[in-house]
Amino acid sequence: MFSFRKIGTPTLAALLMVTLPWSALAEKSAVKAPPKEQAKEQAKEQPKVQPKEPAKEQPKEQPKEQPKEQPKEQAKVESKSSPAEVMVRVNGIPITRFEVERAVKVMLAQSQMEQPVAPEIMQQAEAAALEQLTAAELLYQEAAKLEVKDLDKEVAERVAQNRAKFSSEAEFEKALNGVDMTAKDMLEFTRKDIIISNFIEKSFSAKAAVSEADAKKFYDENLEKYFTKPESARASHILIGADEKTSAEERKKAKEKAEALLKRVKGGEEFAALAKAESSCPSSAQGGDLGNFTRGQMVPAFETAAFALKPGEVSDVVETQFGYHIVKLTEKQEGVTEKFDDVKGKITEYLKREKIQKDISSYVDELRKSSKIEKP
Numbered sequence: 001m002f003s004f005r006k007i008g009t010p011t012l013a014a015l016l017m018v019t020l021p022w023s024a025l026a027e028k029s030a031v032k033a034p035p036k037e038q039a040k041e042q043a044k045e046q047p048k049v050q051p052k053e054p055a056k057e058q059p060k061e062q063p064k065e066q067p068k069e070q071p072k073e074q075a076k077v078e079s080k081s082s083p084a085e086v087m088v089r090v091n092g093i094p095i096t097r098f099e100v101e102r103a104v105k106v107m108l109a110q111s112q113m114e115q116p117v118a119p120e121i122m123q124q125a126e127a128a129a130l131e132q133l134t135a136a137e138l139l140y141q142e143a144a145k146l147e148v149k150d151l152d153k154e155v156a157e158r159v160a161q162n163r164a165k166f167s168s169e170a171e172f173e174k175a176l177n178g179v180d181m182t183a184k185d186m187l188e189f190t191r192k193d194i195i196i197s198n199f200i201e202k203s204f205s206a207k208a209a210v211s212e213a214d215a216k217k218f219y220d221e222n223l224e225k226y227f228t229k230p231e232s233a234r235a236s237h238i239l240i241g242a243d244e245k246t247s248a249e250e251r252k253k254a255k256e257k258a259e260a261l262l263k264r265v266k267g268g269e270e271f272a273a274l275a276k277a278e279s280s281c282p283s284s285a286q287g288g289d290l291g292n293f294t295r296g297q298m299v300p301a302f303e304t305a306a307f308a309l310k311p312g313e314v315s316d317v318v319e320t321q322f323g324y325h326i327v328k329l330t331e332k333q334e335g336v337t338e339k340f341d342d343v344k345g346k347i348t349e350y351l352k353r354e355k356i357q358k359d360i361s362s363y364v365d366e367l368r369k370s371s372k373i374e375k376p
Contacts, residue, residue, distance in 0.1 A: 143199030236288035258324035
């Protein structure tokens with residue numbers, strides 16, 4: 001259950017060298033979507049039972065109609081300026097518009113963001129890319145002062161390893177072209193990555209010790225959030241709708257209809273068939289199946305009734321603000337908590353990574369103060 005992706009921690013590569021393309025290129029050929037709680041998917045299918053909050057979570061940045069300037073294949077940073085335009089100089093070393101736009105492409109590829117991207121998102125990405133490139137250049141200038149043993153050999157091996165991730169040379173070239181890179185660019189970026197990694201290892205990693213007490217503290221404080229798989233249930237229901245606008249007489253008729261349907265269910269009629277024919281919930285199309293859900297996702301009365309049942313059992317008529325329900329429990333999964341000893345290693349790695357990132361961020365801030373950073 002516990003994973004870095006679940007917590008949403010950025011990788012060191014993303015923090016230091018956003019322009020390093022290996023992970024982004026690999027994702028282009030084998031996209032892996034981040035894990036999602038299954039209940040979030042079900043929320044959209046249960047408008048009559050679950051709250052409507054998920055609708056508010058739709059990002060405002062991705063309107064249905066995109067500006068005509070955005071091509072369908074891939075969003076581009078629109079600019080009337082030359083790709084050679086210098087965006088910033090870091091101790092005399094220029095970072096060009098082309099480098100920034102290329103970094104944006106890699107960032108979008110790494111994030112697996114849907115295309116095309118809204119203009120305001122592109123502007124934010126460009127600003128972030130410029131900051132990342134500036135930080136990376138500052139680190140590289142310091143890192144280059146340290147010798148890396150057998151650097152050329154390590155660069156060649158790394159390139160070969162990453163090239164092998166693609167099914168053919170053509171696929172590799174296609175991925176490179178997708179982020180405006182050449183094989184020569186790849187060699188240079190790999191060299192910088194190794195130099196910076198060597199610097200981090202010698203300057204930060206050795207000092208980023210995490211004690212077992214620290215790991216246990218994180219475990220205890222985040223037990224429910226990260227290390228506990230909550231109790232879940234899967235149920236079907238028949239809903240006879242009657243909301244707050246329904247008159248008392250209509251509510252009485254709705255309840256009587258629900259009670260009559262309950263008798264038919266107990267009399268042996270197929271639950272799914274009755275749900276398809278009689279339920280006013282959109283889930284009727286699936287025979288009333290609501291999928292899996294955990295506590296807190298359904299309205300209280302429905303939740304209480306569902307979790308009180310054993311698989312195969314059918315509830316009495318349950319009244320909620322949506323009307324009258326007959327609930328049938330399909331299956332139930334007990335909650336599971338991961339033991340500390342089983343996740344101690346992952347927690348330690350995560351906390352160490354966080355500490356390294358924090359220390360690097362502070363170090364870069366100090367480098368900025370003592371460096372000459374010029375924007376035209």
